[in-house]
């Protein structure tokens with residue numbers, strides 16, 4: 001048996017965990033979610049979701065990985081015989097996510113190139129759907145491939161493979177760059193945005209709370225979905241990463257640092273995006289809600305580029321900064337998903353890790369080609385919705401049941417408390433065994449009912 005790989009330093013681990021958490025989910029998904037779900041009022045369910053699910057779960061996943069020294073499947077089989085399949089579910093979720101996450105990375109890669117000449121000219125929306133995605137009329141019609149997306153995919157997968165090829169050693173080196181760099185770039189974009197005329201209207205739109213939204217269950221479901229996605233939970237990623245920690249490692253403090261850094265990045269991204277939207281509304285004499293309303297995937301690929309082209313100077317520079325930021329934010333989230341899959345397979349079967357990395361990337365690339373078809377966007381939308389609303393919440397629910405009831409949260413707590421700087425009280429046990437399962441169960445049932453009616 002070979003010795004398990006180890007992070008070279010504590011910082012390498014923290015950076016890798018933040019790198020996985022902070023991704024495309026922070027820079028376009030979070031601002032858009034906030035805007036759609038009550039602006040500043042969204043922050044309330046978001047924080048409640050962090051406290052009742054996000055934070056307890058990330059601590060739990062770190063502790064599981066560290067204690068059982070394995071990727072998710074073997075780790076869960078060590079918690080309770082017969083629960084290995086829960087680990088495989090997390091690996092499946094990772095695989096499903098990476099196949100479409102890599103596609104968004106492919107678009108970002110394409111836009112690095114398009115930024116150089118502001119290729120979207122005066123019609124960024126038509127450019128995105130027509131020239132880049134070459135979209136067909138519905139999901140039933142796959143209608144051949146979009147060459148720009150395929151090229152983007154080859155480059156994105158090449159980059160993912162390159163970063164992860166030597167396991168945690170190469171990851172440790174990459175995240176030294178891919179964590180600070182996007183944060184600096186985000187800082188530049190925030191300053192630029194907030195010094196533009198009209199920015200304040202955008203920020204108002206972002207932060208002005210619409211409390212009536214708090215009565216809508218959909219807003220709460222979105223907040224929980226966002227928290228799972230943004231903290232890379234329920235995918236085995238945090239379990240795998242923590243399994244490479246040395247024996248003497250802090251669990252709770254590392255978890256809190258990861259959460260604060262990740263959520264800080266999301267919060268800042270909101271200022272960059274909405275400040276710029278405010279400026280666009282100002283130049284067009286429109287309302288911020290009119291220019292930002294179409295959000296989602298479009299926010300990064302056509303609304304934001306359009307706003308950037310309106311800048312008095314430096315459009316090329318700022319759109320490059322934006323897409324380099326997205327690329328560096330997303331790449332370490334992308335390869336963390338591969339690491340989770342590879343750790344699961346290697347720990348179970350003892351295969352050669354380098355070969356498994358190569359094979360996983362190859363299979364992932366081939367499957368991601370589905371989304372490079374002209375009907376790909378429809379599929380991406382559907383898969384993203386189901387994996388977030390059902391997959392991750394359900395897996396999270398099983399995880400807390402496994403720890404809270406079968407293994408006992410107090411037992412896990414007495415494992416991580418002595419090695420951690422911040423000691424958790426009994427609230428952790430109550431959270432994992434009672435509150436988190438009730439909340440996640442409720443969200444899941446609500447999502448299922450919504451689907452049926």
Ligand code: PHE
Pocket residue numbers: 020021022023024025026097229230231232233235237333334336337
């Ligand atoms: N957390 C990443 C983001 O916000 C996405 C991700 C989800 C990465 C699940 C790994 C596991 O973009």
